Amino acid sequence: MTTLFFQMVSIITAILAFGLAYYFFQWVKKQPSSNPKIAHVGELIRQGANTFLAKEYKVLAKFAAAAALLIFLFLPVPIWKGQWLMNLSMALSYLAGTAFSAVAGKVGIQIATIANVKCSEAATKGIRPSFMTGFRGGAVMGMAVVGSSLLGVTLVLLITGDTTSLLGFSFGASSLALFAKAGGGIFTKTADISADLVGKVELGIPEDDPRNPAVIADNVGDNVGDVAGMGADLFDSNVASMAAALVMAASLDKATGHGINSSMVFCYAAIGLLASMIGVATARMGKKGGPTKALNTSTYVTTGIFAVLTALATWLFQFEWRIWCASVVGLLVGVVIGFASDYFTDDTKKPVHYVANASKSGPAFTILSGISYGFMSTLPAMVGIAVSALAAYKLCEPLGEGYAMFGISMAAVGMLSIVGMIVSNDAYGPIVDNARGMAEMGDLGDEVLDITDALDSAGNTVKAVTKGFAIGAAGLTVIALLGAFISEVNSAASELGMGTVLTGFDVINPVVFFGLLIGAAIPAVFSAMLMLGVDRNAQRMVSEIHRQFKEIVGLKEGKPGVTPEYDKCIEIATHGAIRELIPAGLMSIIVTLLVGFIGGVQAIGGFLTGNIVSGLLLALFMSNSGGLWDNTKKYIESGQHGGKGSDAHKAAVVGDTVGRSI
């Protein structure tokens, strides 16, 4: 079978995924919705999310245009030295990378802001139909993200025929992810903190109370942060893993004269998507077992199907079994990392109990013990990535030169094979979270609230898993990308008759070390800038909420017919997010360019390495301690250590607020 065959298979699988997404979209749309109050709230959320996305994409379009121009002028070689057609191809691929990601994000927001309404209404009929609506809504995003990344990668390679352009596509996806994650993050954290600070803490009104002017912004935030932001992030990782594998496969295939390695990449990627489709399509909430079990079961199903089908394909098409093993190692480690994150955030495990108990001594101890467990939680993921990279390398080394690095990239492809499932589960979160808010605002009663609460809680639980997984996958992908980068540079050099010019990035080389240290500092500085941005933005929103409660007569008392000016809060969150993300984004880019300018390719290699090492550490720490504090608060609210209103609870609220912002 030629590579073209597997490329066609990939395209067809992607189209099938779009078909499934379309079917789910229509299915969700067809679900009944009759409550005008909920419909109104849903409309406000939809508008808010779309407005934010439009504004954010406008800024990003300008940035992408500038970046594309620079690429056209300078990459892969300055235009006056090389072929302009090559540069044009890379620039256009870059733009395609941003555009595919943006479209997937837009689709996600569309479905999420319909599914939330339907999910809320479905809860009046029971937990199972409500779960189904939320899950299928999320699955639309999952299929859109993975389908479009597979389609994009295949088309770029088919059209341009060169792997350099593929790296351009991947770079486009990365730059969109950087901004979408940061922008969505600032928006959602601003709204979340402000709504809580004034609503729950100052006034003592419940979460999602319609009197709270920030309540709609809070719900919008869930969508733009967790659907669009996280989606862009995993789109990026998925594209990067495929691009890295394809670059190395192409270089290996060139040496052997046939396309078996490239074929294998496409084949495995298509099977990954197919497995996710099956996992998503067969997901059901059984009569026994809650929504968490349903979400986890579908992940296991996907994993199993992937392993079996790839084995079958490997046997059928005579791919290398060692590479198959590398992929499966990646897959297993991905699952292990996900569930290790769960340990640190699960309210039946030691960390949550410890932090809850420490909270009795005051908020300082909530923070300290949370930070401690957050630090601890970095170990399983770091070891997991390290071991999978090493195992894949050792497995594939005997196949010949170049195969070891290819093995690592295939481990990343394996790890990311379940990404369709992961994105689905992840997008499920904000949908059911929104649905919970709507049930509250639409006065659907306590029984319905209990159902949406259960769905929401399952969303929070799997969030720890999906976030851990996403971070782990990004880590493994980066070493594969570095390998691809070297392979790319060397193949370009050998075409010019220069032989191997780049063998790696030696940390003893002070140029690499220079890049390494600066690269390691950047994620910390970037997070700090975003956190301070959230802080400033939240201050603006809190004053606005205070103003509304002061100036709008009857709002505090909940006089019928009096509504707050929700749009003002949405506006603040939107403007603030865009205003605050620009300096952080620019800082990252300028520092990267500066390091490259000073130290060249070696410094950039070190920079990327430092970046991923400290980025992994911080991301794991922040994500896991955040989840831990969140669940500690809920654990205490469930009646432990004095329950709501106790000193332990007050301390846990402090921890939760910190966790939401980092």
Add this chain to the structure above:
Amino acid sequence: MTTLFFQMVSIITAILAFGLAYYFFQWVKKQPSSNPKIAHVGELIRQGANTFLAKEYKVLAKFAAAAALLIFLFLPVPIWKGQWLMNLSMALSYLAGTAFSAVAGKVGIQIATIANVKCSEAATKGIRPSFMTGFRGGAVMGMAVVGSSLLGVTLVLLITGDTTSLLGFSFGASSLALFAKAGGGIFTKTADISADLVGKVELGIPEDDPRNPAVIADNVGDNVGDVAGMGADLFDSNVASMAAALVMAASLDKATGHGINSSMVFCYAAIGLLASMIGVATARMGKKGGPTKALNTSTYVTTGIFAVLTALATWLFQFEWRIWCASVVGLLVGVVIGFASDYFTDDTKKPVHYVANASKSGPAFTILSGISYGFMSTLPAMVGIAVSALAAYKLCEPLGEGYAMFGISMAAVGMLSIVGMIVSNDAYGPIVDNARGMAEMGDLGDEVLDITDALDSAGNTVKAVTKGFAIGAAGLTVIALLGAFISEVNSAASELGMGTVLTGFDVINPVVFFGLLIGAAIPAVFSAMLMLGVDRNAQRMVSEIHRQFKEIVGLKEGKPGVTPEYDKCIEIATHGAIRELIPAGLMSIIVTLLVGFIGGVQAIGGFLTGNIVSGLLLALFMSNSGGLWDNTKKYIESGQHGGKGSDAHKAAVVGDTVGRSI
């Protein structure tokens, strides 16, 4: 001039430093002390510190003996393959490294627990004599640490004649530092938090109130943490920088046939110590300007003298000017890093004001903004180390192969040339902190308290500088050490006719990457273990304090003649510190061995790199955010944002508690 000449100069300089230390010791001892209450408290502190040190050293002695045995059996080559004499020499050097460091720590504790009493008494005569007593007390430790490290390195090289044993000496210093820092840290944090939690927060009695059963333990903690722990840390860095430089110098000298590079290392190291001696001996508190100015001025004086004298020596002995430049770059960057840390913790600068203002919204915002600025604060130090490494490399590269790495090690030597000054300033901190406590417990009156408060505050201010400097120096030293390690392995291999076996640690090599990721996780896990250890230990101490207040009649009311059982708290802190540090220390060592066992020398190279990168990040973050929270609390207590008792103050106290424990 032969290398032997400069070795003799080094030994003489070290002996002069001991002479100065002895003079200061006697000078401090001669200062009057008449207050029996203070003498009693001083005696309790002295006993507590000595007991802890004795117990800690007992544990460490066992560990060191085991490690020395392993070294004898396996390093540099297994004893059955190589020469047993070589292994014996390395094992003995290792033991010497631990012993020299331990003795310096012991000397520091002796003088600190005398100087605190004298300093307190001197405060009754005015700020200037009191400052002088505190400063000269600290200087004894400074001279002891630097003198013994220079003496130790010189003697080991003179006696064994081989640089491998020098690395053994350095390794000994490192392993003592690991435990001394961790053990002292747990002790001081436990006592500090517990004393505050019950004293200030629960009972509302002032700091250092003699009724508080943990007050003596708190003062003991300052000594064992900041004098013995920090001293061991800087002893380690100083030895490592010299060892690394000497290893590379020896390899260069072997090629050229004369010892000019080794001579240069000894010459510069001796000048560094000499400059510190002059800086320390001439330090005075002027009639204008406070103690902070006096401390900083002596640092500047030392820096200037080092630059001028090394230039003179370079001209006189015809050393390479390029290497001189590298040293001066290191020195300047060290100073810049120190003062950059100051920015983030100074109460006249933006970060403290920002965090103080954020505290008005509650403790969550104190924490969030503090974490943000803590993250930000990593940038100047990381960039500083990166730039100094790169600049030194580029400066010395034209001198020929091997000189570039030697240049980096000389930058580290330059950076560490002011270490005598740094240790002096650092040991000054706990002396005046203790003196403040004694003034409180000895009822010396408000005027004296004002003086000791001013001295204490200067200690806190320079602490940010010294800590930043210590962390930066450690960073630069590690790359030099890695270079030395490679040079050592290669020269051993070339003696066996194997040529160059180790060229570096390539991050693209998955074995290195494996080590890198695990190495990066370890500092986080290590910190987490210590933090949880402090937490557990503090819980034990808090219950003990509660018990005493409950059972000892008249204690709470301050009935004359009723004293708490101070020794119980000291005992808890001592036992807890030793009990909690063992698992953390063992974890570090076992993981290191495991990584080496799985991945060999390449994995260890990656491991050390990951370790230093994430260790630097975390250390800078923790040290600077800790200092920031401390000063924010004090800033608010000075009357800002409502002053003591306001909501902002309560929030700042939470931040301060977190900062003290991380």
